Amino acid sequence: MSDGRLPVRRRWIGWTIGAFLAFLLIAIGWVTVRGIGAVNDLQDVADGATQLKKTIAAGDLDGAEPVARSVARSAASAVDLTSDPVWQAFGLVPWLGPNFRAVSEIADIADSVSTDALAPLLEVADGLDLASLGFVGGTIDLAPFAEIEKPLRTASTALGAAELQARRIDADATLPPLAEAIDQMRSAVTEAATAVGALHGAAVLLPTMLGGEGPRNYVLAMQNNAEQRSSGGIIGSVALLHAENGKITLQKQASTRDFPALDTPLPLSDSTVALFEDRPGRFLQNITSIPDFTEAGETIAARWTGRFGGTVDGVIAVDAIVAENLMAVTGDLTFGPFTATAENITGILLSEIYAAVPDPAVQDEIFAQAAGALFSAALSGGDPKALIGALAESAEEGRIRIWSAHADEEEFLASSALGGTIPEDDADATYVGVLINDSTGGKMDYYARGAFSTSVGTCNGAPTTQVQVTWTNAAPADAATSLPAYVTGDGYYGVPAGTVRTLIAVYGPAGATPSHIDRDGEEEGVQTAMLDGRSVVQHEVSLAPGESTTITVEYQGTGAGERLTQILHTPLVDEPDATRKPLTCAS
Template sequence: MIGLLAPVAVVTLAGGWSAHLGLSVRDHLEATRDALLRLRAATSTRDPALMAGALADAQRHAAEARRLTGGPDWSVIAYAPVVGDGATTVRGLAESAAELTDVLAAVQRVGAPFITATTHSLNRLPRTLADLDAAAPVLDDAATRLARVSSRLADTPADTGVGPLDQARGTALQEVDRLRGWLGDAANAAALLPPMLGRDGPRHYFLAFQTNAEARGTGGLVGAFGILQADHGQVDIRRLSSDSGLGASSVPIVDHGPGYRARYGPSAAKLLSISNLSPHFPYAAATWTGLWEQQTRRRLDGALATDPVGLSYLLQVIGPVTLPGGEVVTAENVVDLTERTAYARYTDPVARKRFLIKVAGTVSEALPTAFAKPSELLPVLLRMVDERRIQVWSRRENEQARLSTTPVGGVLPQRPGPFAGLVVNNSAGGKLDYYLKRSVDYELGPCRGALRPTTVRVRLTNDVPGERLPTYVTQRLDSPKRPHAVGSNLLWVSLYAGVGTKIREARVDGDLFPVIKEAERSHPVYSALLEFAPRQSRTLEFQLMEPSSGESPLVPIQPLVRPQHTRITQDSRGCDS
């Protein structure tokens, strides 16, 4: 709501008293804006007095702007010719500002323990869970109220003839929707964390460490795993093991349905190494827990996954950790150390896996110190969730239902709308995806009745260095008896398109290409198995016809080592919702 403006230009056309009234509304809306800016600055200082003062000022001025625009004098202006639409939109802005500041006041009250605290003792963790319990319904209500604010503001005239006013309305809508999304995520976290962290008794989860130097649908090959125990907020990671510590099943451990079996084959639900080819995290999580339970006869409450990039973010809070041999692991070196250096240092796979488990164990032992720094941990966790560096599945239906609506659930959504998801699976058996570069250009054309033309261009580069790499990194297990250029790679590349989308044609490097057409969770999936020479770039272009929709395009990003560069462009004529 920082985009509030002075509405006086709208009402001066309606006469002297109207101009005076407009000036008063302008002054209060500008004062609201200034107070909200002060609130934003005060939040970064964690000074409760500054935050409370700025918020109180914002509430007072917003309430007065709503009072002035809610009376009969303003109603007369709203029904007047020429200026009526502008006056209606100004009233909508004033109402939105007042409701927003009330919501912020409620959130500030329940969020104070987390905003102002720099550290918590580990003994206070049960109290922290109680604070989260208390915050959950308030945050839920706040998100619901902002949804109503957004709906009402969206119903006000968007084209009033006054450019600054129209721009302010658009900015306010964006701000409200952004805050609503943040509050929704916070509400989910507040509702889920207490029970999942053992408020009601110990919980046990399969914890997968994904090596995204060898790409899989959820991120990377599971190179190591452990069992995470949470009890009244205390987190402990036990039984760390390499991937060889979890045996295969003779039969599929879980039935993900005929569509899954048709796309991935029966072995994907038997073997840890190919258990997460699908980007839909619940498939992998159910397989992992099933394999563990079959082997140990011990039931688990769910599963989590992270990767070395996620560990680097946690180390920003924890600080450097020292391995038993004296080597220091930091936020800056952990990714390179575990996904590149380790392969060059250890020619013996057993020794290398032992080293990686040592890294994971040392970071895990220091993890409780991060939970004692909630104000530092929260932004790190939000980044991990946003990048899918942490994904979570719960066996309890009510928790999983809530997780599935959030990014941390790692769910491949089945709802309609513009969608372009690039998923890469390594088919060579090496570790060259550490060097993989990705870009996705998603161009949405104009709506033409029920359909719109779209183009998705995917560019992949095998950016392997010219230096000599360990054989374990460059090996070609897909066809070991055939000669291959050292550093070449084989990737199973898939584009997940929006529900109801049809393909017109596909090209690889400019030539027509017969992609494999499949489906997963209602999404059409177009795949190609592509060979990459060292330092070769290849471009896939998909010409599609997707259902017309006014929904925002969704482009989920597979969590690999290097970031994906994404560009979305839409025809200026847009589509109706």
């Protein structure tokens, strides 16, 4: 006969379940309360960072300090709220775990940036008046750079580490609102890391590169994006800059007409010859087809000394969009028949000049006037803080490349975005890329548009990286008759007027090989080459106005399928869409 009580074993199970449910409810309540607090703290960090950026840009350092302290307190609080054992335990729960881990990572990044990067940056800002750098008259005071190098190095190292940490967060595994926040945070950290890295690079290199230890000479190569080359555009004009004790002067200007084709090409790497034959070694205009600016810069220097003699200490290549960024600071310029603003300078240099000035020789004169006017305005009429920002933005987009003939400087440059090299793959990043080179023989790339995407996953049981390139000719339908013959090429190289003919090269991770190649779903003949241990696939495509094509290349093998895959690409007139998409196997 039962006395109505449950057996001991069943009571024990019931108590255990009850206790577990009670603990779970308490834990959920705990992390909910702490999560709300952490989110509020991180929102305060975001708001404070925006305010801080404005106060520093305005030169209000007294106002920046309390904002920085507030940001640091909020970041430290967010770390404290998301680092206790209960929160960390929820980070191990399937599906929900990545969201908890991501919030912890964001809080940790905010804390490290505010503590390890923001404090040194404020120290630099407090001890350096950018207006005193002496840009007026083309002279830069080199003395302050030695003082700011160490704190900038500390801040740059901290921001670099934060950028890597942000990149490692698996945003794809988080809820959409959090994934969006992660993307915004990544962009902010990357922007800061690029800007501070550029400032640190300037602090390291400028004292010697601007003639602090003896005079220097640099070739400035101006690239025209209306006719694409791997590093931005065809070389349209060149100039020689002289730097001595921080004073920069424009010594000589020349056009490509001053550099006739060589009968015997300059030495080129095997990869360059495989992709572009010997043209970069014979024609100055084509040197920027060379993917690696370490090789391109040295070749440009050789062409200059071969034509004009003297000593070249380095080469600086910039594209037309750099002028747009700088003119947002310097203001309007007048050259030839044009009055240029930041809004119309790109259209003038890459399109309008060809209709307004049909004679190529006169075009060259106007390009030289524009370069000289911009150079003078930048060194004498621009706010240094804004100029640094404009140059940093241009560098982030890959529109400035620098090579030095001095080994120690070149080693530093080659490891930075300014060096124009393909970074080595490592645990923190795997690189793929797209190189765009025009073969129309005109200036039709002003109307070309690109969109690039990467996808990683598994195809046929193997880790796979997919790269897609969509290339579009957005020229008007009547381009053959409405555009100048100099722009269309007028069929001179066998390309119908209005058509864009382009060499599109796609390279994959180091060590991987193409497992599938198609264009608009169809296979066709391609060029292949090796570039620093990377397999390159190159299509030549011809598109009439309004036409578009999509190239798909899948890579398998070493380095393929890595989540932390980044795409590098030729800078275009309009910054292209470069996205990450879910993998849909083409093979």
